[in-house]
Amino acid sequence: MSRIVWLASYPKSGNTWFRLLVANLSATEAPTDINDMGERGGIASARTPFEFHTLLDSGLLTHDEADALRPRVYELMGPEDDGQDLRLVKAHDAYLPTPQGEPLLGGRAAADAAIVIVRDPRDIAPSLANHRGTSIDAAVDFMADKTACFAAATRAQPLQLRQRLLDWSGHVATWLDQPDLPTHIVRYEDLQADPVATFTAAMAFAGRDPARADVERAIEFARFERLQAQERERGFSEWRARGPSALFFRRGESQAWRGELTGDQVRRIESAHGPMMLRLGYLTTAEADARRAI
Amino acid sequence: MYRYSIAGLTTSSDIEMPGLHAGPDGDGADVSICRGAVPERLDGATASGPTWAMSPDRFLLRIPGIARFLLSGGAQITHQLEADGEAGDLAAFLTGTVFGILLHQRGLVVLHASGVNVGGRAVLFMGPSGSGKSTLATALAQRGYPLVTDDFCVIGADAAGRRLVHPDGRLPKLWAQAIRHLDLADRQGPAVRGRLAKFYVEPPLAPASAAPLPCGPVYALREARAPHKPGIQRPNIVDAALLLRHNAYRARLIRQMDQGELYFQLAAAICNAGGVFQLTRELDFDALAGVIADLERHWAESGQPAAVA
Numbered sequence: 001m002s003r004i005v006w007l008a009s010y011p012k013s014g015n016t017w018f019r020l021l022v023a024n025l026s027a028t029e030a031p032t033d034i035n036d037m038g039e040r041g042g043i044a045s046a047r048t049p050f051e052f053h054t055l056l057d058s059g060l061l062t063h064d065e066a067d068a069l070r071p072r073v074y075e076l077m078g079p080e081d082d083g084q085d086l087r088l089v090k091a092h093d094a095y096l097p098t099p100q101g102e103p104l105l106g107g108r109a110a111a112d113a114a115i116v117i118v119r120d121p122r123d124i125a126p127s128l129a130n131h132r133g134t135s136i137d138a139a140v141d142f143m144a145d146k147t148a149c150f151a152a153a154t155r156a157q158p159l160q161l162r163q164r165l166l167d168w169s170g171h172v173a174t175w176l177d178q179p180d181l182p183t184h185i186v187r188y189e190d191l192q193a194d195p196v197a198t199f200t201a202a203m204a205f206a207g208r209d210p211a212r213a214d215v216e217r218a219i220e221f222a223r224f225e226r227l228q229a230q231e232r233e234r235g236f237s238e239w240r241a242r243g244p245s246a247l248f249f250r251r252g253e254s255q256a257w258r259g260e261l262t263g264d265q266v267r268r269i270e271s272a273h274g275p276m277m278l279r280l281g282y283l284t285t286a287e288a289d290a291r292r293a294i
Numbered sequence: 295m296y297r298y299s300i301a302g303l304t305t306s307s308d309i310e311m312p313g314l315h316a317g318p319d320g321d322g323a324d325v326s327i328c329r330g331a332v333p334e335r336l337d338g339a340t341a342s343g344p345t346w347a348m349s350p351d352r353f354l355l356r357i358p359g360i361a362r363f364l365l366s367g368g369a370q371i372t373h374q375l376e377a378d379g380e381a382g383d384l385a386a387f388l389t390g391t392v393f394g395i396l397l398h399q400r401g402l403v404v405l406h407a408s409g410v411n412v413g414g415r416a417v418l419f420m421g422p423s424g425s426g427k428s429t430l431a432t433a434l435a436q437r438g439y440p441l442v443t444d445d446f447c448v449i450g451a452d453a454a455g456r457r458l459v460h461p462d463g464r465l466p467k468l469w470a471q472a473i474r475h476l477d478l479a480d481r482q483g484p485a486v487r488g489r490l491a492k493f494y495v496e497p498p499l500a501p502a503s504a505a506p507l508p509c510g511p512v513y514a515l516r517e518a519r520a521p522h523k524p525g526i527q528r529p530n531i532v533d534a535a536l537l538l539r540h541n542a543y544r545a546r547l548i549r550q551m552d553q554g555e556l557y558f559q560l561a562a563a564i565c566n567a568g569g570v571f572q573l574t575r576e577l578d579f580d581a582l583a584g585v586i587a588d589l590e591r592h593w594a595e596s597g598q599p600a601a602v603a
Contacts, residue, residue, distance in 0.1 A: 035521050048422060054345045055395065055544045056357065057423045057445075060386055062489055068358055072344030155491045156471035157424040235520025 004077060004111035005206045006044070006181070007090045010171045011150070012127040013119040014188040015090050016238065017252070020227065021199055022088060024218035025210050031221035034230045035237040044091035044105060045151065045160040049073055063152065063162040067098045070161070074110035086206055088115075092150060093163045095174040107180040115202050116175045119188035120282045121168045121273050122257035122266060130250050133242030140265050143168040144272040169276035187280065189254045195219045224252035267291075297323070299504050300393060301402070301448035302460040309373070311385045312483065312494050313465030315504045325369055325396065327388060332362040332374040341550045348550065353395055363392045368400035386486045389464065394446050394543045403449045403556050404543040407512070408466070409459060410439040411501065412593060415510030415568065416459035418447060420541035425515045426577060428466045432497060433476060433582050434589075440499040441466065442507060446543040449509055449560060457509040457563050461501035465494040475579035511568035511596070513589075514541060517577045524581075526592050527572045534570035535561035569596070 009015040023032040042049065047058050050066065053073045058066055077089070091105060095114075098104050105111065121143060129139035142148050148165045151158035165171050176183060184205035190198045196215055203210055210218075220226075228249040235241070236248045257266070270277065270291045278288040297317035298305045304317045307327035317323070336354040339347035347354045353365040360379045364372045371392060373384055397404045408431035409418040417439075419427050428444055435441045442459060444466040450458045465483065470491040473482050483494035514537045518524045529537060539557045542548050548557065564570055571592075575585045 047424060051423060052546050053343050055343065055355065055391055055546060056345060057390055059423045059492065060390065060487065060490070065359065069344060076344065156469040157492075159424065231520075237519045237521070240519070 004074060004087050004089050006105065006111055006114040007088045007117065008095070008114050008175050009090075009092065009117035010119075010124065010165065010168055011092050012124045012131055014117050014186075014191060015092075016248070017188075017222065017224075017227075018115075018117055018186065018191070018199075018202075019088065019090065020222040021195075021218050022086075022203075024221040025214050027218070027221055031226055031230070033234075034227060035234065042089060043160065044070075044074070044089055044093060045163045047159070047161060049077060050161060058161065059157045063154075064099050066161055067104055068100055070104055071098065071102055071106040071110065074106035077110070086208055088206070092165065094166045094171045095178045096164055096166075103178070103180055111181055113182045113184070113206065114175060115186055115206065116172070116183050117186045117188065118172055118280055120254065120257070121269050121277065122261060122282075123188075123254060124168065125265065125269060126257065126260040127250060130242075130246060131239070131248070133246070136261065136265060140268050143269070146170060167272070169273045172276055172280070185280075192254055224249060228252070300325070300389075300462050300464075301397060302450065302462075302504070302506065307388075309381075309384050309388060311389050313463060313496075314389070315461075315463035315501075325371065325393075327371045327373070330364075330372040330374065332364045332372050334362070336364075343546065348547075351399075353399060355392060355395065357387060361387065363387070365392065365396050365399055368396055371396060380488065383487045386467075390445060391544065395547065397446075397448055398544065398547050398551055398553070401551075401553070401556075403553075403560050405447050405449060405512075405538070406445070406541050406543045406545075407447050408444045409442040409447055410434045411442050411461070411507060412439050412510060414507065416442045416447075416461075416507040417510045417568070417589075417593075418443075418459070418512045419515055419573070420512060420537070421515035422541075425517075427515065428468055429472045429476070429579075430515070430582070430585065432466045432468060432472075432478070432495060434586060435498045436476065436478075437586055438499065440501050441497040442501055450506065451563075452506075455563065457560070457567065458506040459509050460506050461504055463501055463504065466497055467492055468495050469493075472579070509564060509568060511571060511593075512538070512564055513571045513573040516572055516574045518574050522574045524575050524588075526588060527574070528569060529572055531561065531565050534565055537570060537572070538564070 007015055007018060019037060023037040050058050050073050053076050054069055093104060096104050125139045126136055129136045144167050146167045150163040151160040152162045184202055186202050200215055231247055231249050239248045274288045274291045277283040296307045296310050298314040299317040300314055303324040305325040306323040308329055309327060336347040336349060336352060338349045341348050345356055351367050355363045359376050360383055361373055361375050394404055405420055407418040407420040408427035409416045410431050419430050421427050431441055442461040444464045447459055452458055467486050473479060478495055481496040483496060486492045535558050538561045542557055548554055575581055
């Protein structure tokens with residue numbers, strides 16, 4: 001029996017890359033097919049496990065009614081699992097309470113811990129714009145919107161259950177400051193700069209001790225250019241491309257924002273998220289002070 | 295009391311349930327639906343989940359803040375509103391999950407499927423909630439194929455073992471967006487629940503009668519996402535059996551009720567008759583006409599009679 005370790009992140013922060021690293025740990029001959037991630041464990045907001053356990057049509061419930069039942073589903077997800085020694089489940093939801101006041105994701109009753117993946121919000125913005133098929137300005141606004149959600153439509157049934165994201169700073173803060181679960185922060189930038197040490201430390205936090213050779217091979221198999229090549233060849237099952245040439249594995253770089261954002265977009269992100277960027281090391285104290293003075 | 299015929303069962307109900315076939319007059323009924331006291335827990339439960347508990351002859355479903363339902367012996371449904379529950383919400387749950395579980399309690403084979411009448415046979419489309427079953431079936435009804443069933447369907451058998459589907463006149467439930475895309479605003483009925491933009495729709499072609507139809511081809515719906523390309527494929531019989539089992543209505547209960555064998559028998563029967571197929575298509579209203587054209591080609595190639603209209 002294994003319990004959930006959340007793989008929590010704001011969208012476009014490296015969650016999928018991390019899951020591909022995990023999946024490739026057990027790939028010996030060839031890279032794991034990006035459309036067949038054996039260990040993906042689904043996403044917290046998937047409708048299938050919700051309906052399987054509750055016997056209800058989630059489309060007959062309001063978003064809030066579904067939220068009230070979600071903790072019960074996660075309490076059952078770990079124990080019903082068979083065979084896996086680590087149950088990493090992706091979540092884009094902010095760590096928030098249900099309308100009834102209990103943790104939406106079930107707190108300690110459902111999970112043991114959370115790996116929280118974060119990324120410089122200036123690099124998230126262009127990636128999010130590509131993902132949602134919007135302008136970068138709209139992505140910057142979305143990241144500053146405290147009411148932002150995924151899958152919140154009410155005139156049709158979204159593929160997934162609603163995910164309340166909050167703004168970027170608020171999202172990260174709910175995960176880092178929640179009192180229920182121990183957390184381990186993985187910075188996207190560190191995963192790029194020193195993948196062996198960063199990934200090994202995260203796995204150790206989750207109670208795994210992979211061999212160095214396996215880690216190095218997984219990193220090579222999940223190298224960005226390889227993932228993008230797979231997507232160009234066969235597509236990627238976990239997203240709907242917005243346009244014929246759009247790619248999920250778009251750029252995979254840190255600091256690319258310097259060439260992609262206008263000065264005004266950079267200022268808007270830094271002034272909206274200065275304190276959290278400082279906390280995560282994306283701004284220096286002097287930089288954060290200077291933004292505050294603007 | 296209202297009287298309906300649901301999946302071939304005469305049902306008396308103190309709740310009006312939109313769009314079901316009227317049942318025969320008389321006193322007796324196979325199933326009766328009545329308001330009454332429903333406990334919060336089920337004594338002697340042998341299995342349970344976050345919203346339910348079951349014993350050999352009783353099943354308790356609790357939808358927090360809405361209502362509780364007690365199903366007894368496959369014949370009696372008792373309902374009680376929760377504190378903030380609204381009576382107008384009962385019909386949606388009764389005609390869906392609650393009646394579906396009652397059918398399992400009776401040992402019947404129930405698929406999560408909508409269906410239409412194609413040349414006198416019931417063609418079924420299986421898939422989870424949100425997979426587009428109702429939209430596709432309603433679009434086919436607009437094209438001239440009468441609707442047979444929506445959301446779930448019981449598959450029975452005649453004396454010769456031929457699989458039969460009972461049309462039960464259930465109105466399709468469509469989201470506002472689908473109603474707009476299918477241009478069905480003038481057929482939009484009341485909301486399924488007051489707080490949802492999901493509505494009953496008067497189907498363009500309702501079933502002519504409640505007489506059972508032989509079961510034709512069964513399609514499992516799948517969105518065209520990489521690496522799966524749009525098209526119709528025929529899986530091998532093992533995969534076909536798994537598809538049927540996965541698309542059993544409330545599949546969680548199949549193992550609990552020890553009914554797995556029924557679905558393997560069903561797979562064998564359907565594979566020998568109309569066949570089980572995987573229908574992979576874009577989940578996009580603009581793709582619907584193409585999907586229907588593919589289906590009609592598929593029916594023509596397999597010798598299925600053309601549209602009745």
